[in-house]
Structure formats: structure tokens, C-alpha cells
Amino acid sequence: MAAFPAVVQSEWTKVRSIRSTVWTLVLTFLIVVAMGFAISLLTKLNYDQFTEHNTAPFDATTTSLAGISLGELAIVVFGVLAVGNEYASGMIRVSLATVPQRGVLMGAKTAVLGVLAFLVSLVTVFVAFFLGQAALGQYSTGLGEPHVLRAVFGAACYLTLLCLFSIGVTMMLRNQVLSLGILIPFFFLVSPILSIVPKVKDVVRYFPDRAGSAALQVYPTGDHPYGPWTGLLICAAWAAAALLGGYLVLKKRDA
Amino acid sequence: MIELHHLTKRYGDKLAVDDLSFRIPEGVVTGFLGPNGAGKSTTMRMILDLDRPTAGKVTINGRSYASVQDPLREIGALLEAKGVHPGRTAYDHLLWMAQSNRIPRERVDQVLDVVGLTAVAKKRARGFSLGMGQRLGIASALLGDPKILMFDEPVNGLDPEGIVWIRKLMKALAAEGRTVFVSSHLMSEMALTADHLVVIGRGRLLADLPMAEFIRQNSRSAVRLRTPQPEQLLDALRGAGLTAEPGPDGAWEVVDGDPALLGDLAAAHGVTLHELSPQQASLEDAFMQMTADSVEYHTDVAATTGATGAATPQPAQQPGWGAGWDARQAGKES
Incomplete structure (x- = not known):
């Protein structure tokens, strides 16, 4: 058997030596932080207008993390590219000839990408939170307030799980263009639109992004018939299922 | 093994x-x-x-x-030139391979030197020519010694x-x-x-x-004879204990014959010769013959050129290069 730490080191070299994958992570950070800051600032300046029709209390945490709705796409792209570029370039054959134990290869790759995505997400959401709170001024909240730390930490978990889900899907489809073509419209259009359609939304709230985003809310909005941790767990189940599917495809199919 | x-x-x-x-x-x-x-x-x-x-x-x-x-x-393998991500440098490509198999980093520099890519080690592979890509593939095959x-x-x-x-x-x-x-x-x-x-x-x-x-087994050599008096020639050959096989365009071929001896023989019997030439069947011909029944897409050389088999076919040389590459691109047939 190939040595797992050696393969982890090798997978790390793969990730850091391609510009496009590195840039998608930088982009995730920039989008989430910049958009969160802008929306927080706008909210502060137009507070009365924005909160006029609110029935729930103002959620300063979610406001500062608003950039995630767009930034999540960047981390999805990261997951797709990091896996899919091996199929696009034909490198997957070299990878499998180098590490023929397919489970070891996939395990090491998933671990490296997952840990990297988590660390970047963690830094991103905390920076976004603190910058957003600074912009919100008198309407801001603190990490010490109830559920706030959970919401910020949950946001990092949410981004990581979406990335893992994308990795699994790409491993199943073995094609980065196809994977992007399915995942981006799904997270950007299909899921948000369906989530406001009556009846359909009862199902859609169990989609990975809908369920996972429950973890970001300090005050329940009534969209989710489950708590924040259960939401993350549902999202994690999606990611696990996708990764399992990806593993089975990698195991069974000819390279 | x-x-x-x-x-x-x-x-x-x-x-x-x-x-x-x-x-x-x-x-x-x-x-x-x-x-x-x-x-x-x-x-x-x-x-x-x-x-x-x-x-x-x-x-x-x-x-x-x-x-x-x-x-x-x-085992070091060169499967296809396109096994390298275009955005990665030659050095990093070899480095990840070396790391996964616990091969020391110095070895990367060594193999780059062996294939003559040291100067472009830090260049991204998208700028590589086909030949450079092939050299990089060979470097990766040699990596683990x-x-x-x-x-x-x-x-x-x-x-x-x-x-x-x-x-x-x-x-x-x-x-x-x-x-x-x-x-x-x-x-x-x-x-x-x-x-x-x-x-x-x-x-x-x-x-x-x-x-x-x-x-x-396959390098058959023969001497080709052409004459307006085939009867006399065949008689002369028979008399000398030699056999001739019919060749192309009414010529006759003596397998493993000695040109000098055959020329003398013809002269001694007063046979006019229009051609006396040694023939060497190429290995390519032998290979073609061996695989003739199993070629996937036949191109009938004789039919397309109108020749009757006298033309020495240049098998697959020209169509082969492109065809092999296209097939690889299109799918995994070959």
C-alpha cells in the first residue's frame, strides 16, 4: 500500500502548483469579505428602511456573512477544478498509475482539499464577521452573544461541506465542465428559485445548500423545520453521499 | 517480470x-x-x-x-504525452509524483537533466512542444529508477x-x-x-x-529475372537445379539466388535478360502480411493507386501518425 502521508504531501503539491485552484480560494475570501462589508454598510445607512417589514429581530451576524450566497460558488468551483482538472488533462491516469490504491488516492485528495477549504473558510468568515460588525456600527453584535459564534463557525462548516459535495459530484461525473454546468446553476438559480415555490419548497429545504445555511442564522427564520446543527448534518449527509458515489465510480470505472 | x-x-x-x-x-x-x-x-x-x-x-x-x-x-510508464496539467510546471509535475512514492526530491533534478529539460523545469507545461511533453513523460517514467x-x-x-x-x-x-x-x-x-x-x-x-x-523467418531475398524468352530461361534454370516463381509483370523470381551465377547461366544458354535484380522483402512487408487479416480499417493500396502490387506500400507511415493521435483524442480505442 502506498503510504498515506506521502500521498497527502503529493496531493498538497498538486493543489498549490496550479494557479486556477489557488485563485478560486482567494476569490472565495474576497467575495465573502467584500460583499459582507458592503451589505453591512448599506444596512447601517438604511437601517430603518431595511428592517421596516421585519418580523424577526435584526440578524447582524447573517448580514455580515451575506457574501456567502455568492462566495459559495467560488468554493464550489475550487472543489470542481481541483478534482476535475485531472480528468480534463488526462492526468488521472498518471495519478492512478502512481498511486494504484484508488481509495488511498481519493482519501488523501479529499483530506487535503477539505482541510484547505475549511481553513480558508474559517479565516474568511471570521474576517467577514468582524469587518461586517465594524461597518454595522451601533447595530452590530459580538461573538459573545447567544448563537453568534455557532453561526460564524457554522458558516465555515457550510462552505467546506459544499466544497466536499462538489468534489464528490465531480468524481462521479469525471468532467469539470459538466460538473460546473450542473452545480453552479443548481446553487445559484434552481435551489433559490424553487425554495420560494409553494409545496416544492418543503422538499427543497432539504437540499444541501438550503439545509446547510440554517447553521448561519442566529434567529430561526421559520424556513427550516430543523435546528442549525441538524441542518449542517443534512448538508454533511449530502456531501458524504456524493463522496461515496465518487469513490464507487473511481473504484469501478476504467481510468 | x-x-x-x-x-x-x-x-x-x-x-x-x-x-x-x-x-x-x-x-x-x-x-x-x-x-x-x-x-x-x-x-x-x-x-x-x-x-x-x-x-x-x-x-x-x-x-x-x-x-x-x-x-x-x-515500473515506469509513458502512457501518453497528455498526462500533464498544462498549468503546472515540469518540476512540480515530477515533484508530486516523487512525493507520492517517497522518492527523494534530488531525483527530480536528475531525471530533468537526463531528458534535457533542466532549462524549462520551472516553465508551465502548456508552452511545451509535443517533443518536450514526450521528454517530460519519459522523465516521469525514469523517476523511480x-x-x-x-x-x-x-x-x-x-x-x-x-x-x-x-x-x-x-x-x-x-x-x-x-x-x-x-x-x-x-x-x-x-x-x-x-x-x-x-x-x-x-x-x-x-x-x-x-x-x-x-x-x-521473414527476410526473404530473391533475384528477379525478366526475359522475352521465358521458356528457355526456365529450362536453363531447371537444368541447373533451380526453381523460379512467377513474379510481378511476367517476371520470374529465384529465391535465395546468386545474381552472378544466374547471369552466367543465362549467358551460357543464350537467353536475353531485360532485368536481373536482387530483391529484399522488407520486415515491414512481413509485418503487413502477418497483420493483414486483423487491420481494422483497410485501405487498399493497390486499388487506390491502380498498381498491381508492384508498388512497395509504405504502411501506415503517413496516415499512422495523425490517425493514432486522433484516435487517442477521440476515445480509447487503440
Whole structure:
């Protein structure tokens, strides 16, 4: 058997030596932080207008993390590219000839990408939170307030799980263009639109992004018939299922 | 030692590799020959456990490839030039491979030097020519200093200088006691490098023999005679205990004949000769004949040129280059 730490080191070299994958992570950070800051600032300046029709209390945490709705796409792209570029370039054959134990290869790759995505997400959401709170001024909240730390930490978990889900899907489809073509419209259009359609939304709230985003809310909005941790767990189940599917495809199919 | 046991691969209803059994002799260059689409690449992918056989198995020193620890140290393979991400540098490509098989970093610099890519080590692969890509592929095959090397059509797309370089490299590797298994669709290329020959057609084993044996069996030489007096000529030959076979355009051929002796014989019998020429059947012809029934897409040279077989066909040379590459791009037939 190939040595797992050696393969982890090798997978790390793969990730850091391609510009496009590195840039998608930088982009995730920039989008989430910049958009969160802008929306927080706008909210502060137009507070009365924005909160006029609110029935729930103002959620300063979610406001500062608003950039995630767009930034999540960047981390999805990261997951797709990091896996899919091996199929696009034909490198997957070299990878499998180098590490023929397919489970070891996939395990090491998933671990490296997952840990990297988590660390970047963690830094991103905390920076976004603190910058957003600074912009919100008198309407801001603190990490010490109830559920706030959970919401910020949950946001990092949410981004990581979406990335893992994308990795699994790409491993199943073995094609980065196809994977992007399915995942981006799904997270950007299909899921948000369906989530406001009556009846359909009862199902859609169990989609990975809908369920996972429950973890970001300090005050329940009534969209989710489950708590924040259960939401993350549902999202994690999606990611696990996708990764399992990806593993089975990698195991069974000819390279 | 690599051994193939009744290896079979079926794609849908197409049998790509059909009950293939042979062993690759150690310490020599073995040419793996067959027309395009004969199943060479599929066989090589199955040796590396990239494609799963429908039936049969491959063993490497008695074990399956998937159970080999740090396989780059046992087998180095050049599968196709396009196994490199265009956005990664040559150095980083070799580095990740080395790291996964616990090969020291210094080795990366060594192999880059061996293939002459040191100057472009930090350049991204998208700017590489086909030849440079091929050299990088060979560097990755040499990375683990393996006992066995496997090259799939290594000269494809190389310039003459590159071809000579590969030829020398393969011979040098075998001289160091390594096993070299190299596929090609060009007999002429193999005749220059291989010590042993495995020929397949339509996935079936057609020949498995030493190169010298193949040459001895197939290099038929003859003397071609042309005369307006065939009756007299044949009588004269018969009288000398020689037999002639009908050749093209009414000529006659004496297998293993001596031109001087035949000329004297004709003169002694007063036979006018219009042609007296030694003929050497090329190995390419022998290979063509051997695989004639198993070529996937026939192009009838005689029919297209209007010749009656006198033209020496240049098999697959021109269409071969492009065709092989296209097939690889389009799918995984070959």
C-alpha cells in the first residue's frame, strides 16, 4: 500500500502548483469579505428602511456573512477544478498509475482539499464577521452573544461541506465542465428559485445548500423545520453521499 | 517480470483484447507491435490496472499492480504525452509524483537533466512542444529508477533527432539490465531497437519471438529475372537445379539466388535478360502480411493507386501518425 502521508504531501503539491485552484480560494475570501462589508454598510445607512417589514429581530451576524450566497460558488468551483482538472488533462491516469490504491488516492485528495477549504473558510468568515460588525456600527453584535459564534463557525462548516459535495459530484461525473454546468446553476438559480415555490419548497429545504445555511442564522427564520446543527448534518449527509458515489465510480470505472 | 494470463477486455460487443497470454522477457527491449486499434494501449493500461480486464489478469513479479508498494520504483510508464496539467510546471509535475512514492526530491533534478529539460523545469507545461511533453513523460517514467519501463508509442510526434534519442535511450536502459516494453505500429522502428517481438492484431497474439528469429523467418531475398524468352530461361534454370516463381509483370523470381551465377547461366544458354535484380522483402512487408487479416480499417493500396502490387506500400507511415493521435483524442480505442 502506498503510504498515506506521502500521498497527502503529493496531493498538497498538486493543489498549490496550479494557479486556477489557488485563485478560486482567494476569490472565495474576497467575495465573502467584500460583499459582507458592503451589505453591512448599506444596512447601517438604511437601517430603518431595511428592517421596516421585519418580523424577526435584526440578524447582524447573517448580514455580515451575506457574501456567502455568492462566495459559495467560488468554493464550489475550487472543489470542481481541483478534482476535475485531472480528468480534463488526462492526468488521472498518471495519478492512478502512481498511486494504484484508488481509495488511498481519493482519501488523501479529499483530506487535503477539505482541510484547505475549511481553513480558508474559517479565516474568511471570521474576517467577514468582524469587518461586517465594524461597518454595522451601533447595530452590530459580538461573538459573545447567544448563537453568534455557532453561526460564524457554522458558516465555515457550510462552505467546506459544499466544497466536499462538489468534489464528490465531480468524481462521479469525471468532467469539470459538466460538473460546473450542473452545480453552479443548481446553487445559484434552481435551489433559490424553487425554495420560494409553494409545496416544492418543503422538499427543497432539504437540499444541501438550503439545509446547510440554517447553521448561519442566529434567529430561526421559520424556513427550516430543523435546528442549525441538524441542518449542517443534512448538508454533511449530502456531501458524504456524493463522496461515496465518487469513490464507487473511481473504484469501478476504467481510468 | 510481467506476465499476462489470458487477458481479455471487452467494450460493449467489441473485443479489444482477446485472450492474450505472454510474458515480457527481462533485461531486453521488447517491441509490442500491432496496427492501430490492435489493443496495444488497452493492454498497457491493463498492465497498470487503469483498465480492469473483463477476464484474465496481469502479474508483476507475481503480484497485481494494485498491490505494489510505491509502483514508480518498479515500473515506469509513458502512457501518453497528455498526462500533464498544462498549468503546472515540469518540476512540480515530477515533484508530486516523487512525493507520492517517497522518492527523494534530488531525483527530480536528475531525471530533468537526463531528458534535457533542466532549462524549462520551472516553465508551465502548456508552452511545451509535443517533443518536450514526450521528454517530460519519459522523465516521469525514469523517476523511480525502475527495473521495468513501459513506453506507449514513444516516437509519436517526435522529430528525427528525438527519435534517435529515444532509440539510444531504450538501448541504454536495456544495457543496464532493465526490461523495456515499447509499443509501436512501425515495424521498421522496432527492427532497429527491439530484441524481442510481440505482435498482436485485433487483440489476439500473432507472434511472440526473438527479433533475430523474426528477421530470419521473414527476410526473404530473391533475384528477379525478366526475359522475352521465358521458356528457355526456365529450362536453363531447371537444368541447373533451380526453381523460379512467377513474379510481378511476367517476371520470374529465384529465391535465395546468386545474381552472378544466374547471369552466367543465362549467358551460357543464350537467353536475353531485360532485368536481373536482387530483391529484399522488407520486415515491414512481413509485418503487413502477418497483420493483414486483423487491420481494422483497410485501405487498399493497390486499388487506390491502380498498381498491381508492384508498388512497395509504405504502411501506415503517413496516415499512422495523425490517425493514432486522433484516435487517442477521440476515445480509447487503440
